[in-house]
Amino acid sequence: MPPRKDTDASVSVPCFYGAELRYKREQAGLTLEQLADGSFRGISFLSQIERGERGMPMDLARHVDGRLGTDGFFQRRCEDAAKARRVGIAEYFADAADQEKLARSIEDWAPMFVPGLLQTKAYAKAITRSAMPRATDATVEAIVKARLNRAKLFAGASPPKFWAVLDESVIRRRVLPPVAMAELLEHIVEVVRTTRSIVQIVPETSATHPFMMGMTRIMTFLDAPPLVYTEGLHSSQVIDYPALVMDYRESYDLLRAAALPPEASLAMIEAAAEERRNEAQQQRRP
Known part of the structure; x- marks a missing residue:
């Protein structure tokens, strides 16, 4: 031993x-x-x-x-x-944020918004402000700073293997003005390529798929059992029951099979970014 x-x-x-x-x-x-x-x-x-x-x-x-x-x-x-x-971290996400730093792999399913590890400052601020319209500017800034700081784990000595599956509506939804949306989409592509991560898109043409529910994350570790994290509007749940974790694992694998291949997904994100750039140029014309 x-x-x-x-x-x-x-x-x-x-x-x-x-x-x-x-x-x-x-x-x-x-x-x-x-x-x-x-x-x-x-x-x-x-x-x-x-x-x-x-x-x-x-x-x-x-x-x-x-x-x-x-x-x-x-x-x-x-x-x-x-x-x-937990400064700047939602109480219900605190345990998952701690586990994120220790994870060997992180697999996200994002049906409504861009995962925190892929967000830009402008996007994080817009999402936070929409969820907390009465929050002070200082509170919003603290949350945004904490969210962006989470991406530093990619620069660590042993960064996690990151895999995210996004619904196509996530990259189409106009959360920000055209230029800022283009910057967000280009940022996603850059992070994926520089960190050797994987992103897949579930196209809007898919009427049904195996994971039609809220945001979900699966994390694995070198010396601990895997965990599943699910999140609602103001609450979340960390699941470590092995049989249930295995069920989520199977559903996520089926979801990946229903999504576009990684390169096709990146091409779709790049095309969406170009569309937003072109839209911004048209708006500037007299």
Whole structure:
């Protein structure tokens, strides 16, 4: 058996609390299975927290404090840890955002809007403002900045393999003026080509396909089970039940089979960008 790799508590806030959880658990002489007993969380979930790969939800913090006799330590610091890692990130997306940084592969299904990892600043701002019309400019800017910062994972030492399937309406919908829409579409093509990612388009001529539902993401990891993330308007769900994850995996594979091939999809995006450029030129003519 290879030696255990201890969590470096200095790397991040989740790593700090993960290392502290492992220390307190081992000090109490409990195994992961014993600590998980009586909670609504599995052993793999606790193991990921100890490795700093997931944040600790409040229900588990209460359970851990009770079992380890830590006098409310994890409860008191739970929200502090959440706030430290979620500036500009929606509460319901926070866990998925953490997992995104550790993923070996990310596969998105985007039926309504461009995935966050492919967005431009103008597009991110427009989408955020439409969803939060009463938000202050500072709040919108914080959200946009956080969303754009997520794309930095492509510049990491081991970037995830990214695959996105978009409904054709996503690249046709006029969220921005023609020039800005052209820049968005050109940005998508550039990211795909420079990161060796894959994007496919489900054409509007497809009356039905295997994944006619909301935004969905599948993530795989080197040392953890795969996860599925589904998102609605103001809520989301992280799914780790193996049988259900497998069902989503099969549906996503069928969706890819129904989409256009990657090169044909990129050609469609490039053509749409050119159409928006031509439209902008026509609007400037006297």
